[in-house]
Amino acid sequence: MIPRERAPYSAIVDRPPLKLPGGARLVVWTIVNLEFWDIARPMARQVLPAPTGQVLLPDVPNWSWHEYGMRVGVWRFFELFRHLAIRPTLSINARVCEDYQRVARAAHEAGWEFMGHAYEQGPMHLIEDQKAMIERSVAVIERCTGKKPVGWLGSGLAETWHTLDYLIDEGCLYVADWVCDDQPFRMDIGGGKRIVSIPYSYETNDSPFLYTRNGTIDQFVAAIKRQFDTLYAEGAQSGRVMAICLHPYLIGVPHRIQGLGDALDYIAGHDKVWFATGEEIVRAWLDSGATF
Numbered sequence: 001m002i003p004r005e006r007a008p009y010s011a012i013v014d015r016p017p018l019k020l021p022g023g024a025r026l027v028v029w030t031i032v033n034l035e036f037w038d039i040a041r042p043m044a045r046q047v048l049p050a051p052t053g054q055v056l057l058p059d060v061p062n063w064s065w066h067e068y069g070m071r072v073g074v075w076r077f078f079e080l081f082r083h084l085a086i087r088p089t090l091s092i093n094a095r096v097c098e099d100y101q102r103v104a105r106a107a108h109e110a111g112w113e114f115m116g117h118a119y120e121q122g123p124m125h126l127i128e129d130q131k132a133m134i135e136r137s138v139a140v141i142e143r144c145t146g147k148k149p150v151g152w153l154g155s156g157l158a159e160t161w162h163t164l165d166y167l168i169d170e171g172c173l174y175v176a177d178w179v180c181d182d183q184p185f186r187m188d189i190g191g192g193k194r195i196v197s198i199p200y201s202y203e204t205n206d207s208p209f210l211y212t213r214n215g216t217i218d219q220f221v222a223a224i225k226r227q228f229d230t231l232y233a234e235g236a237q238s239g240r241v242m243a244i245c246l247h248p249y250l251i252g253v254p255h256r257i258q259g260l261g262d263a264l265d266y267i268a269g270h271d272k273v274w275f276a277t278g279e280e281i282v283r284a285w286l287d288s289g290a291t292f
Contacts, residue, residue, distance in 0.1 A: 097140050116134070175195055
């Protein structure tokens with residue numbers, strides 16, 4: 001099924017007002033991405049280009065860049081979110097639960113929501129048996145937390161024509177790959193099966209902003225605040241969702257983490273703002289009776 005068959009076009013100005021819990025105007029969804037990068041394979045991203053353009057294995061410099069986030073950067077996240085009393089959603093490669101048990105255990109103990117993010121970081125379209133990979137990922141997370149994840153973000157936000165079918169078969173309620181709205185919407189899979197899309201973000205996302213576009217932390221903080229200001233104003237008429245997407249090896253470094261704190265402090269200083277997990281958002285949206 002092509003996208004139009006799964007989710008017919010809907011203009012946000014034509015929808016009934018979206019009512020959020022507690023009269024909130026805006027729900028802020030913070031997502032921490034924890035990934036497993038296999039040093040035996042080409043790295044998912046490169047902060048340091050390979051000499052003469054030739055990718056060398058093992059790629060120690062770029063693997064170490066990511067590893068810093070798991071050894072150091074993520075612990076700054078734990079401290080920041082504890083201080084702000086924010087419970088984020090953890091977009092997690094299931095293999096993190098096996099190879100970085102200390103980190104996964106801390107996230108679980110802190111009450112973070114676990115959202116599936118493939119088994120390990122790599123191109124989804126090259127996985128020979130995607131259904132088996134999704135089943136394995138869900139099972140590993142369930143063993144780690146005692147609960148099956150109800151949400152999914154594809155590695156690289158990638159899907160094939162059948163990904164949504166596999167996710168529904170595993171009991172997922174929502175997916176975050178479809179970055180095409182400021183409100184949740186249903187995706188019809190056929191046969192009476194449906195899944196809810198919650199808007200992730202390319203804009204308030206440290207990976208495209210700081211890594212791909214070479215933005216500064218000050219520019220990123222300004223973008224978060226301006227994104228918030230617009231959505232908060234629009235939310236007076238109909239609720240909106242604002243995603244803030246984070247990676248510990250990017251914004252968890254010493255010279256950037258304070259900027260994230262400043263941005264979240266700014267948002268928290270407004271009333272009628274609801275910081276929520278993906279599961280809380282989708283369940284509230286379903287309870288609202290929204291039909292789009």
